Amino acid sequence: MPKTSARLLALLSLLQARRDWPGALLAERLEVSARTVRRDVDRLRELGYPIATAKGPDGGYRLGAGADLPPLLFDDEQAVALAVALRTVTGGGIEEAAARALTTVRQVMPSRLRHRVDALHVTAVSRPGPPVDPSALATLSAAVHAREVLRFDYLDSPRRAEPHHLVTRGGRWYLVAWDLDRADWRTFRVDRLTPRIPTGPRFIPREVPGGDVAAFVADRFSGKDECRGEVILDLPASVVSTYAGDGVVEELGPSRCRLVLGAWSWVGLAASIGRFDAEIEVVGPAELRDAFARLARRYAAAAGG
Secondary structure, three states, X not given: OOHHHHHHHHHHHHHHXXXXXXXXXXXXXXXXXXXXXXXXXXXXXXXXXXXXXXXXXXXXXXXXXXXXXXXXXXXXHHHHHHHHHHHOOOOOOXXXXXXXXXXXXXXXXXXXXXXXXXXXXXXXXXXXXXXXXXXXXXXXXHHHHHOEOEEEEEOOEEEEEEEEEEEEEOOEEEEEEEEOOOOEEEEEEHHHEEEEOOOOOEOOOOOOOOOOHHHHHHHHHHHHOOEEEEEEEOOOHHHHHHHOOOOEEEEEEOOEEEEEEEEOOHHHHHHHHHOOOOOEEEEEOHHHHHHHHHHHHHHHHHHXX
């Protein structure tokens, strides 16, 4: 590679590594003069990279965002990590776009990296969720970033909310927002949401209860389980925890554990626990024990028929 081209790539890599670079520091890192740095910056601008110049006694440069996507530069580890991330995308309705992006990235990889990526066989086993319009994700993400009130239709009902976080859980996308009409925090499924344009005024961000959005979302979902019960299973805790979802598993011995789980109904909870092929001891409540009895009668009738 010609020396100038190699220096341009090194300069671009440095500009991508941090927000602001003093000109003198760039010259020192590249072992060239400040004049050469200025010429190289101009060459990168001609290639489409939006590099801003900072005024002041030290001067400096910043790589910004432009109207078009210029060529990108990744080091070896970044390129492999990007390919693995694209290959393991499941759910959310963006699998096809991720596959196209992976093909694009792979085509421009040097052969040594392409072989590394091709040799890495990854199977994503996450449960795919309902498809989501990528443009809706972009709209919601922009509203979260800009702190703008969002107007949207949710299950055919008009809503107004202050969007704070866009999260993914169990193969589904959710918007964590402060519902203006109900004056409370809500989680909205993105696949059931249709944004309205334009967005509303800017708002002052609030802190989610507890300060941790991941813990808040997990707590909200456990709260949706109106029926929660406790059982003891004759299975190792390591086996049960793999399939328990949001349930709490406590080891009681090498082949025995306690499971606390929730569901939308008592019969649904009993059926969910029954999928474990093991002896079951119901600790409580009585509603769960009654649900098992109803299922027992129903299954016995089905077997007899």
